[in-house]
Amino acid sequence: MSSTNPNVKMVDSHTGTATTGHEWDGIQELNTPLPRWWLIILWASVIWSFGYVVVYPAIPLVSSFTTGMFGWSSRGDVAAELNSLKALRGPMVNALNGATLADIEKDPKLLTFARAQGKAAFGDNCAPCHGAGGGGSKGFANLNDDDWLWGGKLEDIQATISFGVRSGHGKARDGSMPAFGRDGILKTAEMSQVADYVLSLSGLPTDKGFDKAAGAKIFEENCAACHGPEGKGDMALGSPNLTDKIWLFGGDKASITEGLTNGRGNVMPAWVDRLDDTTIKALTVYVHTLGGGK
Amino acid sequence: MxxxxxxxxxxxxxxxxxxxxxxxxxxxxxxxxxxxxxLKSTIEKVDGVRPYTPLELAGRNIYLREGCYNCHSQMIRSLRDEVERYGHYSLAAESMYDHPFQWGSKRNGPDLARVGNKYSDEWQRQHLNDPRSLVPGSIMPGYPWLAKTELDTNHLDQHMSVLALEGVPYSADMISKAAIDAKAQASDEDPGELTKRYPKAVARNFGGRPGVVTEADALIAYLQMLGTQVDFKIYDDKANLR
Known part of the structure; x- marks a missing residue:
C-alpha cells in the first residue's frame, strides 16, 4: 500500500467521487461517507441514551442498580395500572359487592355490568369445559338448560363456582358414582338389567325382553339411595335425575353401562383462590341468566 | 483528528x-x-418453589418432545392485560429449576404458566386426545398417543443427576428413587415418601388409566403443577418491586 498526501483531494475520474487517498496496487477506494440523516439519527440516539440512563433503571452496581430519577419499575407499573383499573371499575364493583345476588338481577344496570364481566371471565376460565355458550359437552355440564346437578339457584351456583366439584377444596361439592362393575358390587348381567331399567325410566328404548322387575329390584337396592326411589336424583348429593332424558355422559346403554362399571366423578376446579369475589359474583349471575337459572 | x-x-x-x-x-x-x-435484587427468594418430581420432570420432557413451547409460553408478563387474564405475573424463581426454561415467545395457544389446577384432569385428558371435542375453534393438534404410551421411567434418574450437576438440589436419595416416585405419584394409592422428598407434590391417577403409568399421566401431572407452587397470598408484591 502506498500512502499519498492526504491534503490533496483525489477524485476518481470514472465516477466523479472523491477517493480516500488510499491506493492498493493501483486500486483506489471511493470515499462515500454515511448519509447525513443516518448520522443524525445515530448521534441523536447516543444523546437520548444518556437521558434514558438518568431517567430509567440502567447501570448495574455492586449489589443493586441505578434506579433512575423516578424509581420506575415494570412491576410498579403494572401495579399502578391495575390500581387505576380498580378505580375505574370501583363504583360498579362496590355496587356489585354491596348487592345480594338477587338484587343484582333486579337492577338492570348492575345486571348488565355483571353479565359483561361474567362473560369475559367465562370465556377464559369456564368456556374450555362448558363451551363458549355454556352448552357443555360429554362429561361437562350444559349450563343453558334447567337441569342442575348441584342446584340452579344463585347461591347454589355461587358455591359450585367457588369451591368446585370434587376439587379437593374443603368445601367442594362431593359425592361420586361408585364403580359397581370394577369393584365387583354388580355382575355384568345385573348391570345390563339395571341399565335397561334406567333407560325405561325416561322411556328410552331398551333391550327386548329385559326383566323390568329384576332391574327395578337392583335399582332399589343399589341406586335409589342416591338417585331416589323414582330416579329423580338429589341435588344435595349431585346425583342426576335419570328420568328427564338429559344426560351428562350419554343416554345410550353403552354409556350407562360404562358409568355403572367404572363409576363417574368428574372434577370441577375450585375458583375461590384464583378469581376474586366480585368476579365469582359476576360469573354466578352470568351463568344463572344463561337460560336455566332457578 | x-x-x-x-x-x-x-x-x-x-x-x-x-x-x-x-x-x-x-x-x-x-x-x-x-x-x-x-445483583441481589435480581435473585429473589420465594417460598414454595421445589424441584420437579420425577413424574413432573418426565411430563416436562414430553412437553419438550412434542414441542408444546412452539405455541405456548410459560411467562405471564408484568402487563395489565396479562395479569387480568392469567393471574399474577411470573416470578424468576418460578422457573429456577427449569433447564432450559420454557418462557417461550410464541402464543398460538394461551400462556400455560398458571394452568395448574385451572381445568380438571379429565378435561386435560380429553383435550390432549382431541382438542376440538372440547374447544371447537381450537387449532391445537391432538396427542392421542400420550394416553396409549406407557411412560419410560428408566432414564429419569440419569436426567436428574445431570440436573443436579446444573444446580437443581436433587439428593442421592431422590435420584435413586426416581422411578419409584414417578410410579407412586401417578396412582390414587398412598404415595408413600413422595411428599417427604417433594413437599406439596400431588399424587393421583392423572392419566385416568388404572394400573398403568402413561405419558399422559406425566404430562398432566406437569401441567397441573404449573404455577401452583408460590402462594401469592403470602408473597409480598411491594417488597419485590423492580
Missing part, C-alpha cells in the same frame, strides 16, 4: 483487530448478563 487516524493499527494487524472486535462485542454480554448473576 489525530485520534481518528489511530485505527490504522487495527487495520494493519489482523490479530489486534480480532481482539478489538472481541472486546467490543463482549461489552454487551458483560454489561447485560453478568450483573444478573450477582
Amino acid at each position: 489525530s485520534l481518528w487516524q489511530k485505527h490504522a493499527i487495527f487495520e494493519k494487524n489482523s490479530i489486534i483487530l480480532i481482539i478489538g472486535v472481541l472486546i467490543m462485542i463482549s461489552f454487551g454480554g458483560l454489561i447485560e448478563i453478568l450483573p444478573l448473576f450477582y
Whole structure:
C-alpha cells in the first residue's frame, strides 16, 4: 500500500467521487461517507441514551442498580395500572359487592355490568369445559338448560363456582358414582338389567325382553339411595335425575353401562383462590341468566 | 483528528483487530448478563418453589418432545392485560429449576404458566386426545398417543443427576428413587415418601388409566403443577418491586 498526501483531494475520474487517498496496487477506494440523516439519527440516539440512563433503571452496581430519577419499575407499573383499573371499575364493583345476588338481577344496570364481566371471565376460565355458550359437552355440564346437578339457584351456583366439584377444596361439592362393575358390587348381567331399567325410566328404548322387575329390584337396592326411589336424583348429593332424558355422559346403554362399571366423578376446579369475589359474583349471575337459572 | 487516524493499527494487524472486535462485542454480554448473576435484587427468594418430581420432570420432557413451547409460553408478563387474564405475573424463581426454561415467545395457544389446577384432569385428558371435542375453534393438534404410551421411567434418574450437576438440589436419595416416585405419584394409592422428598407434590391417577403409568399421566401431572407452587397470598408484591 502506498500512502499519498492526504491534503490533496483525489477524485476518481470514472465516477466523479472523491477517493480516500488510499491506493492498493493501483486500486483506489471511493470515499462515500454515511448519509447525513443516518448520522443524525445515530448521534441523536447516543444523546437520548444518556437521558434514558438518568431517567430509567440502567447501570448495574455492586449489589443493586441505578434506579433512575423516578424509581420506575415494570412491576410498579403494572401495579399502578391495575390500581387505576380498580378505580375505574370501583363504583360498579362496590355496587356489585354491596348487592345480594338477587338484587343484582333486579337492577338492570348492575345486571348488565355483571353479565359483561361474567362473560369475559367465562370465556377464559369456564368456556374450555362448558363451551363458549355454556352448552357443555360429554362429561361437562350444559349450563343453558334447567337441569342442575348441584342446584340452579344463585347461591347454589355461587358455591359450585367457588369451591368446585370434587376439587379437593374443603368445601367442594362431593359425592361420586361408585364403580359397581370394577369393584365387583354388580355382575355384568345385573348391570345390563339395571341399565335397561334406567333407560325405561325416561322411556328410552331398551333391550327386548329385559326383566323390568329384576332391574327395578337392583335399582332399589343399589341406586335409589342416591338417585331416589323414582330416579329423580338429589341435588344435595349431585346425583342426576335419570328420568328427564338429559344426560351428562350419554343416554345410550353403552354409556350407562360404562358409568355403572367404572363409576363417574368428574372434577370441577375450585375458583375461590384464583378469581376474586366480585368476579365469582359476576360469573354466578352470568351463568344463572344463561337460560336455566332457578 | 489525530485520534481518528489511530485505527490504522487495527487495520494493519489482523490479530489486534480480532481482539478489538472481541472486546467490543463482549461489552454487551458483560454489561447485560453478568450483573444478573450477582445483583441481589435480581435473585429473589420465594417460598414454595421445589424441584420437579420425577413424574413432573418426565411430563416436562414430553412437553419438550412434542414441542408444546412452539405455541405456548410459560411467562405471564408484568402487563395489565396479562395479569387480568392469567393471574399474577411470573416470578424468576418460578422457573429456577427449569433447564432450559420454557418462557417461550410464541402464543398460538394461551400462556400455560398458571394452568395448574385451572381445568380438571379429565378435561386435560380429553383435550390432549382431541382438542376440538372440547374447544371447537381450537387449532391445537391432538396427542392421542400420550394416553396409549406407557411412560419410560428408566432414564429419569440419569436426567436428574445431570440436573443436579446444573444446580437443581436433587439428593442421592431422590435420584435413586426416581422411578419409584414417578410410579407412586401417578396412582390414587398412598404415595408413600413422595411428599417427604417433594413437599406439596400431588399424587393421583392423572392419566385416568388404572394400573398403568402413561405419558399422559406425566404430562398432566406437569401441567397441573404449573404455577401452583408460590402462594401469592403470602408473597409480598411491594417488597419485590423492580
